[in-house]
Amino acid sequence: MNWQWFHRLGSPRWFYEKTSRWMPWLLSVTLLLLAVGVVWGLGYAPMDSKQGNSYRIIYIHVPAAFLALAGYYVMAIAGAVGIIWQMKMSYTVMRAAAPIGAVLTFLALVTGALWGKPTWGTWWVWDARITSMLILLFLYLGIIALQGAYQQQRTANKACAILALVGTVNIPIIYKSVDWWFTLHQPATLKLVGESSIDPSMAYPLLVMIAGFYGLYSWLLMHWVRADILQSESKTQWVKEIVVK
Amino acid sequence: MSSSQAESQVNASRSSATSLYSTLFSVFRRELRIAFRQQSDMINPILFFLMVVTMMPLGISPQASVLSELAPGLLWVIALLACLLSLDGLFRSDYEDGTLEQCILSTQPLYFIVLAKVMVHWLTTGLPLTLVAPLLGVLLSLPTDGFVPLWLSLMLGTATLSFVGAIGAALTVSLRKGGLLLSLIIMPLYVPVLIFGASTVRYAVEGVAYGSTLAVLGGFFALAFVLAPLAIAGALRMSVEE
Numbered sequence: 107m108n109w110q111w112f113h114r115l116g117s118p119r120w121f122y123e124k125t126s127r128w129m130p131w132l133l134s135v136t137l138l139l140l141a142v143g144v145v146w147g148l149g150y151a152p153m154d155s156k157q158g159n160s161y162r163i164i165y166i167h168v169p170a171a172f173l174a175l176a177g178y179y180v181m182a183i184a185g186a187v188g189i190i191w192q193m194k195m196s197y198t199v200m201r202a203a204a205p206i207g208a209v210l211t212f213l214a215l216v217t218g219a220l221w222g223k224p225t226w227g228t229w230w231v232w233d234a235r236i237t238s239m240l241i242l243l244f245l246y247l248g249i250i251a252l253q254g255a256y257q258q259q260r261t262a263n264k265a266c267a268i269l270a271l272v273g274t275v276n277i278p279i280i281y282k283s284v285d286w287w288f289t290l291h292q293p294a295t296l297k298l299v300g301e302s303s304i305d306p307s308m309a310y311p312l313l314v315m316i317a318g319f320y321g322l323y324s325w326l327l328m329h330w331v332r333a334d335i336l337q338s339e340s341k342t343q344w345v346k347e348i349v350v351k
Numbered sequence: 352m353s354s355s356q357a358e359s360q361v362n363a364s365r366s367s368a369t370s371l372y373s374t375l376f377s378v379f380r381r382e383l384r385i386a387f388r389q390q391s392d393m394i395n396p397i398l399f400f401l402m403v404v405t406m407m408p409l410g411i412s413p414q415a416s417v418l419s420e421l422a423p424g425l426l427w428v429i430a431l432l433a434c435l436l437s438l439d440g441l442f443r444s445d446y447e448d449g450t451l452e453q454c455i456l457s458t459q460p461l462y463f464i465v466l467a468k469v470m471v472h473w474l475t476t477g478l479p480l481t482l483v484a485p486l487l488g489v490l491l492s493l494p495t496d497g498f499v500p501l502w503l504s505l506m507l508g509t510a511t512l513s514f515v516g517a518i519g520a521a522l523t524v525s526l527r528k529g530g531l532l533l534s535l536i537i538m539p540l541y542v543p544v545l546i547f548g549a550s551t552v553r554y555a556v557e558g559v560a561y562g563s564t565l566a567v568l569g570g571f572f573a574l575a576f577v578l579a580p581l582a583i584a585g586a587l588r589m590s591v592e593e
Contacts, residue, residue, distance in 0.1 A: 189585075241539050248536035255526050256593075264589040265522050269536055272518055272582050276540050279571075283543035287550070 116193045118335045119344055125328050132328070136321030143315035151308050163221045165312060169319035171214035171235075174242060175277075177207030177323065181249070182274040185267030195331075197263035198338075200270065201253065202330035206323065208246035215239055234288030238281050245273050259338075374459040375467050382471035392440060393475045396433040397483055403429045404487045415492040422491040423501070423552035430480050430505055431541055434512045437476040438537075439530045441468070441520040442587065451524075452591050461584040469517045469580070477509030493556070500555035500565070507568040508548040514575035515540050521586035525593050544571055 114120045147165035154161040181203035188196040218236055219229045230236070249266050256262035339345045386393060407425055408418060445451040454464050484505050485498045493501065519537035523529030547567045554561040 241542055244535075244539040248539060251532055251535050252522065255523070255529075255532050258593060261525070261589060261593045265586065268518075268582055268586050268589065269522060272515075272540065275578065276543075279543050280539070283546045287546045 116191075116195050118195060118198075118339050119342075121195055122332055122335050125332060129325070129328065129332075132321060132325050136318060136325050139314055139318035139321055143311050143318050147311035147315060151311050152305070154308075157225055160221060160224045163217050165315045167214055167217040167221060168312060169316045170210050170217065171239065172316055173319050173323045174207055174211040174214050174239070177203055177210060178242065178245070178270075178277065179274065180327070181207060182270040185270040188263060189267050189271075197267070198331050198334045199327065200263070200267060202327055202334060204246055204249045204253065204266070206326050206330065208243060208250060210323070211239055211243040211246060215243065232288075234285045237288070238284045241280055241284070242277070245277075249273075371459065371463060375463050378464050378467035379471060382468055383474070386471060386475040392437070393479060396437045396476050397479055399436060400429055400433045400480055400483065400487065403432070404490055407491065419492040419494055422488060422493040423497060423556060424549045425491060426484060426488060426493070426501060427505075427508075427545055427549040427552065430484060430509065431512060431545055433480055434477060434509055435516060435534050435537065435541075437472075438513075438516040438520045439533055441472055441517055442524040446524045446590065451587060455588060455591055461587065462580045465517070465580045465583045465587070469513055469583070472517065473510050473513040477513050478506075481505040481509055493552075496558065497552045497556045500561050501552045503565055504548045504551040504568055507565065507572050508544050511544050511568070511572045511575045512541060514572075514579040515544075518579055518582045518586060521583045521590060524587070525590040544568070547571070
């Protein structure tokens with residue numbers, strides 16, 4: 107197998123120039139998916155018989171929660187690649203993934219609270235999933251805090267990669283523990299939508315939105331990485347040429 | 352392979368096994384000696400534990416019925432915080448006087464050196480906290496059924512806390528103000544231990560069999576015991592490189 111593409115990924119310049127061609131395509135596909143998903147989900151999907159229109163927030167909530175969790179693994183895998191192959195670019199991806207993931211986790215929590223108010227009658231419930239998401243947010247914030255604490259970028263990269271990997275081992279354990287804790291403490295009065303089977307007419311726009319969020323995530327990540335490249339390579343000739351042009 | 356070669360290999364592996372054992376043992380003894388010379392490091396977490404427990408009746412209610420309801424969770428949370436605060440100094444002095452560098456340069460695997468250090472940390476903080484916990488249970492009017500499970504769960508749980516927390520201590524050892532940051536990055540990782548630790552005590556108070564939650568705590572400990580030294584060793588290498 108030809109591994110040339112993998113080694114090329116390590117070059118900031120190659121990465122920047124290659125993604126320059128992809129970015130507009132990625133953005134247009136993402137915007138199309140999001141537009142279709144939003145109009146379909148908010149405008150045309152049928153109303154829920156019990157929750158009325160308030161359930162429609164899942165078209166933001168579920169994709170955000172999806173990507174928040176997937177984003178942690180993107181960050182951890184990028185960190186692991188950085189440790190194993192000493193690849194500078196992979197650390198850049200890891201650094202970029204942390205704030206994006208934190209914002210998505212926060213978005214999932216806020217939309218959950220907004221949905222909880224009309225449905226459960228309260229902004230906050232110590233539900234298993236909500237609590238897990240809150241802890242995920244703490245994990246992200248810990249990584250961001252650790253990143254900012256070091257003087258040297260190189261050390262900060264390694265430290266964050268180690269912490270992200272430790273977190274990866276822990277996330278399933280945390281998730282299962284919180285799940286168990288919830289069943290121990292709470293009577294099963296609250297049923298989430300996800301538990302009951304969702305009607306296809308509601309599920310299709312949700313799938314479109316999830317695909318759209320994946321696109322949005324990739325675009326944001328690449329955008330962030332590209333900005334990081336320009337900043338860290340600002341002294342090189344090719345960056346100067348791009349900026350002047 | 353000639354017989355003399357095989358013999359020398361056997362000898363080499365035997366001597367490396369004995370030297371591994373002696374490394375573990377000598378690091379263990381050194382750390383214990385240091386810990387007993389700086390007794391304040393051992394006593395302070397216990398004092399912290401005692402003082403925060405005293406705050407609880409003052410802040411919540413001195414009524415025994417209220418306190419006994421909250422006691423399992425409170426004792427566990429406060430013990431966890433005491434453990435967390437004791438971690439900051441775990442590698443600090445070794446980092447500052449260059450001992451850590453020598454440990455990394457030495458031919459012995461860092462994994463075992465770290466293992467010995469963390470075990471001593473537990474012996475000098477987690478174990479004393481566990482020993483005084485039933486006493487503080489009396490202050491918070493913990494029902495008598497809860498004492499043995501509190502003791503057992505803290506014994507297993509604080510060992511896990513020491514191992515997981517040492518990862519944070521190793522990551523932040525080169526930072527001048529690592530203390531608060533250490534708490535921030537480690538606390539989310541403590542959630543499972545807290546859940547199962549406090550549940551063990553609560554189960555016992557409610558009269559339910561608590562063996563299963565204790566077994567889960569044991570599982571956490573086994574996992575942390577094997578995997579955490581890897582992360583700690585990696586983090587220490589990174590901290591010293593800086």
